[in-house]
Amino acid sequence: MVRKIPETISEEEFLAIVKATKDKKKRLAFMLGFYQCLRVSEVINLIPSDNDKERGFLFIRQAKGQKDRHIPIMAPVKRGLGGLPMECSVRTLQRAIKRGGLEVLGKDIHFHTLRHSGATYYLNKKKLDIRHVQVLLGHSRLSTTEIYTHVTPEALKERFDEVWN
DSSP, X not given: OOOOOOOOOOHHHHHHHHHHOOOHHHHHHHHHHHXXXXXXXXXXXXXXXXXXXXXXXXXXXXXXXXXXXXXXXXXXXXXXXXXXXXXXXXXXXXXXXXXXXXXXXXXXXXXXXXXXXXXXHHHHTSXXXXXXXXXXXXXXXXXXXXXXXXXXXXXXXXXXXXXXX
């Protein structure tokens, strides 16, 4: 069976969608999907007490595989967390990101694209070790994280330019 590698979007493309999204809750949901690399179900299930402001962590309860995890709150997301809980459905968020992708980028993207794109962003732009990305995503196997992270041609060139300069 041939598996299609999910498309990713850049941070610039993502921010264009966020800018075009008027609804604050949807903007927060998209930010959680991209910067926190959360699944749509994890976004929907967040409640105010999951936001540990003092320690700077989000508590993700009963995620895929019935696993809990604590992840650091990323700077672009901090201000919006007062908007929890989401109070909308999974389907509402899926339709909203699909519409945003088509209208703003002319691309057919899905909420899960944000998770893949965020993981790829951390690997390429922020130069995080893949092991840190694995823990953020909540994967038990590194091989799963490798599916989520894509080395962009630009990042590949940049790394090799660093080697030779």
